[in-house]
Amino acid sequence: NAGVTQTPKFRVLKTGQSMTLLCAQDMNHEYMYWYRQDPGMGLRLIHYSVGEGTTAKGEVPDGYNVSRLKKQNFLLGLESAAPSQTSVYFCASSYDPLGGAFFGQGTRLTVV
C-alpha cells in the first residue's frame, strides 16, 4: 500500500517552461488536494477535487491548472512557470471531507 505518491520529487524549470506534477493514491479516496508551501509558511490550497471528473479552485489557483480524469490520479499543471512558483508542492487525499487526509512527500520545484 503506497498511499499518496508524487512524481517527480525534485524539478528545476526555466521561466516560461511548462510541466505537470502527478499525484497518485491507491486508497480509493474521493477527495484530492494540491497545496503549496513556501519557506516559513503554512500550506496553501491551490486546487482540489471532490471526485473523478471534478475540480475546483482553492486559495491560490492562479497560474495552475488541474485535471482528475481518473479517480486515483490528480494532475497539477504549470503552463508557463514563473519564479514565484518556486515552492514545495504537496498532494493529499481523503475518503471524505470529515476524515483525516493523507499527504504525499512533496515535490520541490525551483523556477529559475
Place this chain on the structure above:
Amino acid sequence: DAKTTQPTSMDCAEGRAANLPCNHSTISGNEYVYWYRQIHSQGPQYIIHGLKNNETNEMASLIITEDRKSSTLILPHATLRDTAVYYCIVRVSLDSGYALNFGKGTSLLVTP
C-alpha cells in the same frame, strides 16, 4: 470560517507530556478540529480530530473544552522524533467541498 491561534513555538523535555494549546473561539457547532504535524519538510501527517468529545488514539489525545473555543493536543510521552511543526486546523468551507486551512502552527522542540 473559524480561525485558529497557536503559540509560535514550545519546548518539551523528552519523556514528559507535551501539551499544545489551540484557540478557535469562532468555531461553529458542526466544525471539527484537526491536528496534523510536519516533520522537517516531509508531508504533513494526520494525528487526530474531534468535534465535542475528547479523543484518544495511538499517537495522541485531544481535549476540547466544553464551550469548544479551545483545545489541547497531548503527546503523553514525547520523544525526540516528535520534534515537528504541529498544526491545529478547523476545516474551511469551499464552493463544492471542504479543505484544511493550514496556518503557521506551533514548532515543538523535544529536548534530551
